[in-house]
Amino acid sequence: MLLGEYTHTVDEKNRISLPSKFRKEVGKKIVITHGLDTCLFLYPLKEWAKIASKLSELGMGQADTRGFNRFMLAGAVEADVDGTGRILIPDFLKEFADLKNKVVFTGVHNRVEIWNEKNWKEYKSRIEKQADRMAEKLGEIGVF
Amino acid sequence: MLLGEYTHTVDEKNRISLPSKFRKEVGKKIVITHGLDTCLFLYPLKEWAKIASKLSELGMGQADTRGFNRFMLAGAVEADVDGTGRILIPDFLKEFADLKNKVVFTGVHNRVEIWNEKNWKEYKSRIEKQADRMAEKLGEIGVF
DNA sequence: GTTCTTCTCGGCGATTTTCGCCAAAAGTAT
DNA sequence: ATACTTTTGGCGAAAATCGCCGAGAAGAAC
DSSP states (O other), X not given: OEEEEEEEEBOTTSEEEOOHHHXXXXXXXXXXXXXXXXXXXXXXXXXXXXXXXXXXXXXXXXXXXXXXXXXXXXXXXXXXXXTTSEEEOOHHHHHHTTOOSEEEEXXXXXXXXXXXXXXXXXXXXXXXXXXXXXXXHHHHHTOO | OBOOEEEEEXXXXXXXXXXXXXXXXXXXXXXXXXXXXXXXXXEEHHHHHHHHHHHHHHOSSSHHHHHHHIIIIITEEEEEOOTTSEEEOOHHHXXXXXXOXXXXXXXXXXXXXXXXXXXXXXXXXXXXXXXXXXXXXXXXHTOO
């Protein structure tokens, strides 16, 4: 289970060191892809395989699933974690997520998300304001 | 069953000693996360597992459940209780709950809550004023 | 084909941060 | 008063982060 929030810096070669708490769980081979809400999703290779197979089940029949497949698959790269725990972000993904010097890694279930620090802060404050309302819903489901 | 209210101090390294009454029940491995009403929730790892599995059932299809998942999961950390019974609070959680020098631990069912002392006092006095009204409600449900 | 330039990528190592442990202080019970 | 538990401060070892250097590949110019 991936958890927590960690801030790191992108070096001038587009490398970012993966938070050490995540390293054991994600392993050496990962896939980075377009995420939802202007961030990147980073999956351990094993998790990615599950997602890819689910995507393939969607088929290419409908225009919108075709689009989503392209979004996720064409937008993905396989990457290695180097000896000191860093990953290299390709330019097109860096641009997509608007990554600047400071980025935030967040652990969510089986994936890591990578956010522009500013975007993350804005997103978070928006979410926190809605938290009470959400909690009511979740009470109904039995989370609390 | 966790019960009671204890005041402790945060040291300059963001450590707080867990009230000794809670230690046996929460164990050595815990998860701390965003709570509701500006406090933190602290769960024994076992309790957390239940919550996390319920959250994962929500999926990430809808924007608002995606948000709540991030609130709870990215807003959480797994932590160890150290040899002397202390826990380390990450900066982002300390900030979220507005923790200053004095904090209050409260036991509520299966979780411990961590409050800024001032916020707790205000919250408590607000609640106490409503106590009569609450009692009526509870009478209706058959608690008393 | 050879040489020179550019870019990528791995790794070293200094600085900073984290974390476990010891021990003083404060509080409780006998 | 004494022994025991709990709380909290602080030191020091270990680990993580991140800037920097340089080896090697790829490519361009001659």
